[in-house]
Amino acid sequence: MIKANHLYKSFEGKPVLQDVSVVFDENKTNLIIGASGSGKTVLLKSLVGLHDVDAGEIWFDDVLYTAQSFEQKKRLRRQIGMLFQGGALFDFATVEENIRFPMDMFTDWSAEEKKERVHFCLQRVQLENVEQLYPAALSGGMQKRVGIARAIALNPRYLFCDEPNSGLDPRTSIVIDKLIHEITHDFKITTIINTHDMNSVMEIGEKVVFIHNGIKHWEGTADEIFHTGNAELDDFVFASKMARELKAEH
Amino acid sequence: MYRIFTLIGQYFLLMNNVFKKPDRSAVFWKQFVQEIEKVGLSSVPIVAIVSVFIGAVITIQASYNISSPLIPKAYVGFMTRETMLLEFSSTMIALVLAGKIGSSIASEIGTMRITEQIDALEIMGVNSANYLILPKITAATIFNPLLMLMSFIIGLVGGWMIALTTDIITPAHYIDGLRMEFKSFYIVYGLIKMAVFNFIITSVSAFYGYNASGGSREVGRSATNGIVSCSLCILIFNLILTHVLL
Numbered sequence: 001m002i003k004a005n006h007l008y009k010s011f012e013g014k015p016v017l018q019d020v021s022v023v024f025d026e027n028k029t030n031l032i033i034g035a036s037g038s039g040k041t042v043l044l045k046s047l048v049g050l051h052d053v054d055a056g057e058i059w060f061d062d063v064l065y066t067a068q069s070f071e072q073k074k075r076l077r078r079q080i081g082m083l084f085q086g087g088a089l090f091d092f093a094t095v096e097e098n099i100r101f102p103m104d105m106f107t108d109w110s111a112e113e114k115k116e117r118v119h120f121c122l123q124r125v126q127l128e129n130v131e132q133l134y135p136a137a138l139s140g141g142m143q144k145r146v147g148i149a150r151a152i153a154l155n156p157r158y159l160f161c162d163e164p165n166s167g168l169d170p171r172t173s174i175v176i177d178k179l180i181h182e183i184t185h186d187f188k189i190t191t192i193i194n195t196h197d198m199n200s201v202m203e204i205g206e207k208v209v210f211i212h213n214g215i216k217h218w219e220g221t222a223d224e225i226f227h228t229g230n231a232e233l234d235d236f237v238f239a240s241k242m243a244r245e246l247k248a249e250h
Numbered sequence: 251m252y253r254i255f256t257l258i259g260q261y262f263l264l265m266n267n268v269f270k271k272p273d274r275s276a277v278f279w280k281q282f283v284q285e286i287e288k289v290g291l292s293s294v295p296i297v298a299i300v301s302v303f304i305g306a307v308i309t310i311q312a313s314y315n316i317s318s319p320l321i322p323k324a325y326v327g328f329m330t331r332e333t334m335l336l337e338f339s340s341t342m343i344a345l346v347l348a349g350k351i352g353s354s355i356a357s358e359i360g361t362m363r364i365t366e367q368i369d370a371l372e373i374m375g376v377n378s379a380n381y382l383i384l385p386k387i388t389a390a391t392i393f394n395p396l397l398m399l400m401s402f403i404i405g406l407v408g409g410w411m412i413a414l415t416t417d418i419i420t421p422a423h424y425i426d427g428l429r430m431e432f433k434s435f436y437i438v439y440g441l442i443k444m445a446v447f448n449f450i451i452t453s454v455s456a457f458y459g460y461n462a463s464g465g466s467r468e469v470g471r472s473a474t475n476g477i478v479s480c481s482l483c484i485l486i487f488n489l490i491l492t493h494v495l496l
């Protein structure tokens with residue numbers, strides 16, 4: 001469980017997050033949705049501590065993350081896996097070295113054990129025979145999958161994904177969504193996903209939080225999202241013609 | 251003016267994170283060896299080429315300037331030696347290195363910043379400043395003073411080749427000059443300068459890369475700013491060190 005209480009964050013006087021309070025549940029895929037520029041990435045990066053918030057509390061289960069020292073945060077971060085909007089694979093390292101990286105840094109596993117784990121993680125994201133390739137030689141979707149494999153290398157308790165399927169075709173998007181959903185339930189992870197893809201909301205949105213201009217407007221489940229009566233959310237949800245037609249049918 | 255002070259403040263904050271015990275010493279030593287290759291050994295050819303030409307030119311210029319029969323010809327060798335040792339092999343070579351390794355460090359780290367690779371390190375619980383920058387600073391500061399010695403020797407060889415191939419000065423006079431009143435402290439002085447300059451090159455250019463933001467144009471700009479700042483710092487510290495040490 002990850003809990004945020006009254007988060008505020010601004011850049012050079014420009015407020016980006018305003019009084020955001022939200023709870024993300026364990027063993028669920030929690031989605032943050034919102035238009036481009038609404039503050040999703042900033043919220044995600046604030047939660048993991050890549051941005052320092054101006055005010056507010058962040059709890060990782062019973063740990064008050066915002067009150068921790070640099071060294072304490074470092075320790076907690078070893079239980080966090082994160083998939084970045086652009087993949088953020090280390091371009092100086094091969095796929096295998098990328099996935100092995102957290103193991104090299106934080107475990108005393110033997111070379112054999114590491115190799116096995118790399119293999120397992122790659123299998124989990126349905127990739128084969130890519131160990132020796134460099135990230136530049138992979139397609140966008142493959143990079144995302146390697147990113148997921150690296151994020152789960154050390155069995156994280158918390159998984160953060162910033163737009164896991166932006167820039168992917170609809171089929172690959174669904175594959176990635178399902179993958180994250182499965183991993184979340186297999187390992188009982190608290191997963192938070194940023195997205196503006198309504199398909200993802202319908203597929204895997206076990207809990208959905210809607211952000212607009214840095215303010216939380218709504219939270220609920222994917223089923224409830226069509227009848228909220230919130231004007232901003234309706235604008236977002238029914239942006240596409242298909243969604244509007246769907247609504248008319250109901 | 252205010253901006254300069256904030257920059258300097260940010261620089262020291264970054265250095266404070268850089269100089270921490272590495273998370274994994276085995277990983278650190280592996281990187282250290284790689285960095286010696288990247289920031290040191292790879293610069294050997296350029297340093298050698300620049301040094302041999304400058305040594306030759308200094309010898310020619312010195313002999314044209316010493317036209318008075320009262321000054322012994324051997325002074326040409328002496329002047330070549332002193333110029334190389336005092337100024338050229340440390341300060342000028344450092345300026346060359348600022349362009350070569352400074353820009354590569356700033357753009358390498360800057361690219362990692364804008365593609366979120368640094369965020370990825372941080373989120374794993376790795377001290378990214380320490381992981382990325384410390385091996386570069388230590389490798390350059392420890393290894394690159396050897397480049398200064400190498401440049402010095404190759405510069406003298408350059409002058410000697412002039413003595414061999416032209417009739418400006420005889421090799422015997424030249425060698426005599428090289429042996430004249432040698433102060434071994436000058437070698438120490440050159441080594442200290444080179445160590446300090448290499449610390450500046452690696453840390454300042456890493457600082458610019460680490461704080462890059464935006465897109466590839468900003469990475470290019472941070473590399474340029476990095477080189478300019480490195481060069482300025484080198485010139486300022488050259489003055490300070492010369493004043494303090496000599």
Ligand SMILES: Nc1ncnc2c1ncn2[C@@H]1O[C@H](COP(=O)(O)OP(=O)(O)OP(=O)(O)O)[C@@H](O)[C@H]1O
Nearest residue numbers: 011012016034035036037038039040041042043196
């Ligand atoms: N480092 C920063 N400095 C200044 N402003 C920033 C910074 N990061 C984000 N912002 C601003 O915060 C706002 C929210 O940005 P954010 O990246 O969180 O949007 P987003 O919801 O993730 O959008 P997208 O769906 O396009 O990724 C934007 O207006 C952006 O200009």
Ligand SMILES: [Mg+2]
Nearest residue numbers: 040041085162
């Ligand atoms: Mg974003």
